[in-house]
Amino acid sequence: MALNKKITIPLTIITLTIVAASWLYKSGKLSKLPGFHTDDGHNHAEQTAKPLYTCSMHPFIIKDTPGTCPICGMELIKKLADVQNTVARTPEQKQQADMLGHVSLSANQRIMANVATIEAKYGSLNKEINAVGIVQFDQSRQAKVTAWIAGRIDKLNVNTVGAQVSKDRPVAEIYSPDLLATQQEYLLAVKSREQLKSSPIPSISQNGDGLVASTKQRLMLYGVKESQIAELEKVGKPTIRLPIYTPLSGIVIEKMVQQGQYVNVGEVLFTIADLSRVWVEIDIFENEVPYVRVGQQVEIRSAIEHGAVSHGRISFIYPFHDPKTHTVKARVEMPNPGRMLRPDMFVNAIIRVPLVKGIVIPVTAVLDTGTRQVVWVETSAGMFEPRNVQAGERIEDRVQILSGIKAGDKVAVSGSYLIDSESQLKGGSGQDHSQHTGAVKPETKGQPAPAKKNDKLNMDDMKM
Numbered sequence: 001m002a003l004n005k006k007i008t009i010p011l012t013i014i015t016l017t018i019v020a021a022s023w024l025y026k027s028g029k030l031s032k033l034p035g036f037h038t039d040d041g042h043n044h045a046e047q048t049a050k051p052l053y054t055c056s057m058h059p060f061i062i063k064d065t066p067g068t069c070p071i072c073g074m075e076l077i078k079k080l081a082d083v084q085n086t087v088a089r090t091p092e093q094k095q096q097a098d099m100l101g102h103v104s105l106s107a108n109q110r111i112m113a114n115v116a117t118i119e120a121k122y123g124s125l126n127k128e129i130n131a132v133g134i135v136q137f138d139q140s141r142q143a144k145v146t147a148w149i150a151g152r153i154d155k156l157n158v159n160t161v162g163a164q165v166s167k168d169r170p171v172a173e174i175y176s177p178d179l180l181a182t183q184q185e186y187l188l189a190v191k192s193r194e195q196l197k198s199s200p201i202p203s204i205s206q207n208g209d210g211l212v213a214s215t216k217q218r219l220m221l222y223g224v225k226e227s228q229i230a231e232l233e234k235v236g237k238p239t240i241r242l243p244i245y246t247p248l249s250g251i252v253i254e255k256m257v258q259q260g261q262y263v264n265v266g267e268v269l270f271t272i273a274d275l276s277r278v279w280v281e282i283d284i285f286e287n288e289v290p291y292v293r294v295g296q297q298v299e300i301r302s303a304i305e306h307g308a309v310s311h312g313r314i315s316f317i318y319p320f321h322d323p324k325t326h327t328v329k330a331r332v333e334m335p336n337p338g339r340m341l342r343p344d345m346f347v348n349a350i351i352r353v354p355l356v357k358g359i360v361i362p363v364t365a366v367l368d369t370g371t372r373q374v375v376w377v378e379t380s381a382g383m384f385e386p387r388n389v390q391a392g393e394r395i396e397d398r399v400q401i402l403s404g405i406k407a408g409d410k411v412a413v414s415g416s417y418l419i420d421s422e423s424q425l426k427g428g429s430g431q432d433h434s435q436h437t438g439a440v441k442p443e444t445k446g447q448p449a450p451a452k453k454n455d456k457l458n459m460d461d462m463k464m
Helices: 002-027 044-048 091-100 107-112 177-196 202-221 226-235 416-426
Strands: 052-054 077-079 116-119 121-137 142-146 151-156 172-175 241-244 250-255 268-273 277-285 297-301 309-317 327-335 346-362 366-368 373-380 383-395 398-403 410-414
Touching (some): 121 383, 121 398, 151 177, 172 177, 177 202, 177 226, 202 226, 277 297, 277 346, 297 327, 346 410, 366 416, 373 416, 410 416
Antiparallel strands (some): 052 077, 116 410, 121 277, 121 346, 142 268, 151 172, 250 268, 297 309, 346 398, 366 373, 373 410
């Protein structure tokens, strides 16, 4: 019984003490006692926390004492509770921004962080194929001038390679005894036809027409035109020299005859090429051949045109492959106004192949954390909001966005990593960015980074 009394008395005292303390706490008298303080609902640690210092050029540098940036040497500035982010904003707006992870940048911060935006647009994502080509003659616009009859070249109207010729002007004149004799036969046949027409016998009167037609056919085989035969019949005297014409207008690219030279039937005198249209044969690498099709438009640039762009279309893809260069040739047909493109000239060719359509933005606008992809969208002046997006096809420096943003949204294409770092420092987004390249998790709030030691760059000074 004595033992029970010893236990009961201390328990009674402890119980009374707890009841008294509870009454004092509820009545508010406990806070008036010396050495006792109560929490009034405000975070005093935050109110009394020391200001942090950061570099305007390198905002990931955070220190708890003034000094200079260990990277650029600039004076550190105070990083208060982002006063500029709360100016001219209602508490409801500030709360909404914090919930959504918005980041607000002043005009000065935007310039320092080199933040640039671009409007997301709906369009085609094109694959650009670059190739080197060589200008060639259009083989369908080349012709050879040959001798239709054996004889002597008495006159040359074109004496140099590169001369311009026209198909309605003769390039040479040839003397041929055979031609002279045939002309005389034709004149005789015409005269005989007139005499035979008066014969009462039909077979004889019609024989004159057959003789004229036969002789005329021989003259045409010698290269004499219908107009020249009509002139011969009108004048009644044979022509000593026969003019030689080209089948097309163009440039003389070969000259194989001299004045006074004797030539045989079929011998080539000149080669003519029309340069008003040319071919460009481009080399396509084998991995890009599947994207090339007949009919595609091609941009052609040459050094001689000082950056001017000409356009042509692919007319033929050669069916063989060059094992040395691993390329396939494609032929581009194009006009050549002013004959600026010359055969054997090197040019640069660009083929733009549309692959997909959708929202297209620069690759630099997308932050890839490894588990998700984020784009910072400027919702209002200086206010940026993170958007989770789904990226599609990527071609060079452009990427297709399947979801997350729409056409007309302004996305940050440069400085987005700094915006993201600012969001992590504020802890506003509440999202995991630890997968970022070179990024680390934010430090615990209220624990400033340690000061720089020995005036050397210390990784402890950096806070991503």
